[in-house]
Amino acid sequence: MKQIISISLGSTSSDYEFQTEFLGHEFQVRRFGTDGDMVRAGEMMLEWQDRADVIGIGNIRFPHLVGTPQSIRRHKERIKRLTSRIQIPVTTGGALRNVTHEWTVRDLQFEFGDYFTNIRALFLSGMANYIIARSMSEFTDNLTFADPILENGISKFLNSMEDLELYANGAHEVLKWVPGKRLSSSVMPIRVWNDYIARKAMQNAQVIVVPHHDFYRYLEKSGLEELGGKTVITSCAYDDRVEFLKDRGVDMIIDTAPKVLERVVGFNVLEAMILAALDKGPEQITDDDLLEIICDEKMDPRVVYPSGNPRRVNRFAFVIHPLSQEFLKIDKTLNMVSRVTPPVFMDVVEKVMAYSPPFVYSKITGVKSPTGVEAEGWLISVGGTPKQMLAHSPEFTYIRLLQAAKMAKRMGAQIMGLGAFTKVVGDAGVTVARKSDIPITTGNSYSASGALWAAADAVRRMGLIEIESGKKIKAKTMVFGATGAIGSVCCRLLAKAFEEVHMVARNTAKLLALKKSVLEETPDVKIFISTRPDKKIDEMDVIVTATSGAGKTILDITRVKPGCVITDVARPLDLSPEDVAKRPDVLVIESGEIELPGNPEMKDIGLPPKVVYACLAETIVLALEGRFEVFTIGRNIEWEKVREIYKMGLKHGMKLAAISGVNGVFTDEAIERVKRLALKARKEAGIES
Amino acid sequence: MEESVPPKYSVGEQCIACMLCSEVAPGNLVVDAETGIVYVRRQPETADEEGLLREVMHLCPTGAITEDGMNRIRRGL
Numbered sequence: 001m002k003q004i005i006s007i008s009l010g011s012t013s014s015d016y017e018f019q020t021e022f023l024g025h026e027f028q029v030r031r032f033g034t035d036g037d038m039v040r041a042g043e044m045m046l047e048w049q050d051r052a053d054v055i056g057i058g059n060i061r062f063p064h065l066v067g068t069p070q071s072i073r074r075h076k077e078r079i080k081r082l083t084s085r086i087q088i089p090v091t092t093g094g095a096l097r098n099v100t101h102e103w104t105v106r107d108l109q110f111e112f113g114d115y116f117t118n119i120r121a122l123f124l125s126g127m128a129n130y131i132i133a134r135s136m137s138e139f140t141d142n143l144t145f146a147d148p149i150l151e152n153g154i155s156k157f158l159n160s161m162e163d164l165e166l167y168a169n170g171a172h173e174v175l176k177w178v179p180g181k182r183l184s185s186s187v188m189p190i191r192v193w194n195d196y197i198a199r200k201a202m203q204n205a206q207v208i209v210v211p212h213h214d215f216y217r218y219l220e221k222s223g224l225e226e227l228g229g230k231t232v233i234t235s236c237a238y239d240d241r242v243e244f245l246k247d248r249g250v251d252m253i254i255d256t257a258p259k260v261l262e263r264v265v266g267f268n269v270l271e272a273m274i275l276a277a278l279d280k281g282p283e284q285i286t287d288d289d290l291l292e293i294i295c296d297e298k299m300d301p302r303v304v305y306p307s308g309n310p311r312r313v314n315r316f317a318f319v320i321h322p323l324s325q326e327f328l329k330i331d332k333t334l335n336m337v338s339r340v341t342p343p344v345f346m347d348v349v350e351k352v353m354a355y356s357p358p359f360v361y362s363k364i365t366g367v368k369s370p371t372g373v374e375a376e377g378w379l380i381s382v383g384g385t386p387k388q389m390l391a392h393s394p395e396f397t398y399i400r401l402l403q404a405a406k407m408a409k410r411m412g413a414q415i416m417g418l419g420a421f422t423k424v425v426g427d428a429g430v431t432v433a434r435k436s437d438i439p440i441t442t443g444n445s446y447s448a449s450g451a452l453w454a455a456a457d458a459v460r461r462m463g464l465i466e467i468e469s470g471k472k473i474k475a476k477t478m479v480f481g482a483t484g485a486i487g488s489v490c491c492r493l494l495a496k497a498f499e500e501v502h503m504v505a506r507n508t509a510k511l512l513a514l515k516k517s518v519l520e521e522t523p524d525v526k527i528f529i530s531t532r533p534d535k536k537i538d539e540m541d542v543i544v545t546a547t548s549g550a551g552k553t554i555l556d557i558t559r560v561k562p563g564c565v566i567t568d569v570a571r572p573l574d575l576s577p578e579d580v581a582k583r584p585d586v587l588v589i590e591s592g593e594i595e596l597p598g599n600p601e602m603k604d605i606g607l608p609p610k611v612v613y614a615c616l617a618e619t620i621v622l623a624l625e626g627r628f629e630v631f632t633i634g635r636n637i638e639w640e641k642v643r644e645i646y647k648m649g650l651k652h653g654m655k656l657a658a659i660s661g662v663n664g665v666f667t668d669e670a671i672e673r674v675k676r677l678a679l680k681a682r683k684e685a686g687i688e689s
Numbered sequence: 690m691e692e693s694v695p696p697k698y699s700v701g702e703q704c705i706a707c708m709l710c711s712e713v714a715p716g717n718l719v720v721d722a723e724t725g726i727v728y729v730r731r732q733p734e735t736a737d738e739e740g741l742l743r744e745v746m747h748l749c750p751t752g753a754i755t756e757d758g759m760n761r762i763r764r765g766l
Binding site: 142144149155156157159179180182183196197200201203204357359360407410411 | 699701702703705706707713726728744747748750751752
């Protein structure tokens with residue numbers, strides 16, 4: 001039986017002894033702590049060298065792989081001095097540690113589907129975890145290093161690998177930083193200030209990387225506020241450390257040290273066992289030896305969920321904008337001032353706001369799919385109203401959307417959606433998707449799906465049209481803005497369910513092409529095309545309006561058939577509240593709203609709690625599904641994507657929200673009232689029901 | 690020209706909301722109580738305010754406050 005002795009600079013209270021089998025050999029493993037006493041560690045190695053095959057040195061500060069040659073050499077010499085009198089192989093586990101640190105990041109990035117993409121990570125010691133930082137920097141720019149604060153007492157973080165390398169080489173200007181009179185003369189000592197900002201940085205991070213050595217010292221002042229809901233990356237997470245992190249609400253622990261034995265042991269023990277099994281010295285072991293053992297023994301990083309429930313939170317961003325001057329008045333001061341100033345004042349404010357850079361309007365939390373995956377995100381607002389966006393060139397809006405994408409990436413979002421008019425401007429997201437660093441989607445696929453979902457539900461609840469199972473519905477439907485992105489998909493969907501579809505748009509050639517394309521897909525539907533919105537409007541049972549007229553009157557509601565279901569997909573809406581009020585016998589629904597799963601929380605977006613526009617829901621569905629890709633852009637929506645996002649939505653618990661009109665949610669009584677008035681109006685007009 | 694002149698000072702997303710800046714230059718930098726996000730409420734208009742903003746740039750622990758940027762500023766609102 002081979003004897004492995006681990007002399008640790010850690011606590012004596014964690015000593016252990018056990019027998020095990022590894023790589024076809026039997027081992028007796030014993031650990032002795034020295035409570036940080038280097039002299040005692042040296043003495044113990046001398047004491048044990050006659051009885052051990054390999055000695056491991058544990059809980060040491062590993063030589064940094066970054067820094068001045070002198071500092072790296074000094075560190076190595078210190079360990080050499082400690083082991084110089086020992087005649088048997090001695091290892092710190094450094095070789096295995098270096099391989100597994102990089103392997104951990106790459107494995108989980110693959111295994112958890114883009115887990116580290118744009119993630120905000122705080123390294124309590126970037127120098128000690130340089131390999132993890134370097135690997136992670138391939139997937140995110142959002143790295144923060146607390147080295148100056150925790151090692152040198154300098155109240156400054158580092159924000160890039162370049163800064164960390166300069167700092168390690170003693171060349172970063174932050175090393176010359178002095179706090180200035182204000183901080184140094186403050187009643188709060190610099191040390192207390194540094195503790196405070198370190199805690200704030202932990203609260204701001206999504207992942208915290210904690211060195212193995214001095215684990216408790218690094219985290220001694222952290223509580224639930226700093227660690228709750230976070231992912232912690234560390235090495236050799238012994239049971240006491242897992243318990244410590246569990247008490248502080250950590251969601252996930254990524255342990256870079258694989259657990260291949262009955263208990264968690266340090267890299268020094270694992271590497272000592274490998275050396276003993278291969279009968280090699282630490283200098284003789286090759287990368288290929290390690291690769292072979294890592295593969296054969298399945299030495300993957302260990303993932304621990306302290307609460308017992310795996311938790312996965314994906315991140316998204318979504319761009320919104322004020323729909324009109326009324327939305328700008330949400331600001332109390334502006335609202336008050338607007339009441340005592342001429343209307344021209346608000347015109348000026350609207351123009352000025354269009355130039356303002358994007359800002360975070362609200363954070364969205366609490367979205368949880370029945371699959372267990374969660375999503376959180378940010379609503380980023382650009383300042384322009386639709387009127388202002390139309391008044392400028394598309395590039396004006398592109399610049400602001402790209403700034404929003406940059407912000408989203410910095411905050412950790414893995415995908416960004418374009419809301420309302422931002423996806424109508426210019427080429428409907430194509431340029432933004434090409435130039436942005438994160439995937440973009442317009443949400444149009446789910447908007448189309450949600451619109452028809454709502455229309456179908458409304459028709460069923462109105463009960464004025466006979467629906468026979470398995471047969472096409474005998475009713476006439478019309479789509480305004482038929483050749484647009486959402487409109488054309490609505491035509492295709494209606495064609496599959498209804499006998500007759502009338503397509504209305506301005507461009508004749510596009511109408512002809514659309515008709516041909518729809519008939520190819522659905523030959524048994526009757527298609528009519530027109531450029532005149534008023535033609536046959538009074539015969540329609542269902543109307544979908546999907547124009548981008550920015551509030552211009554498109555549809556004359558006074559002419560529609562009593563009992564007609566109008567689905568207003570356009571944003572801003574084609575029909576004003578005043579228009580809708582003219583026809584109490586018509587059901588006008590603002591389609592596309594989706595109820596999110598879980599307990600979502602966010603600032604008011606003008607919809608009932610938990611309910612969002614379908615385009616935002618598409619971004620959330622893609623985040624929940626982990627599909628961080630450009631999904632819907634441009635003016636043509638693919639039918640397959642409409643179907644795919646609908647199915648994905650159902651999988652993640654998305655529901656059609658209660659059908660809403662301009663005055664809020666339609667109750668069953670309200671729908672019954674519309675039906676009653678419609679039947680009465682039809683009778684008076686001599687229309688057969 | 691479509692573009693306006695970019696605002697002089699701005700707060701980047703690396704901000705950890707330590708509140709130091711809003712303590713030093715309360716007239717120019719404020720924290721949104723609801724979101725916890727710091728933003729530039731007003732660009733400096735006097736030499737004194739300019740001095741305070743420069744001091745804030747020096748003190749900011751994350752280097753989030755920058756000059757001549759276009760990040761997260763809400764002018765007037």
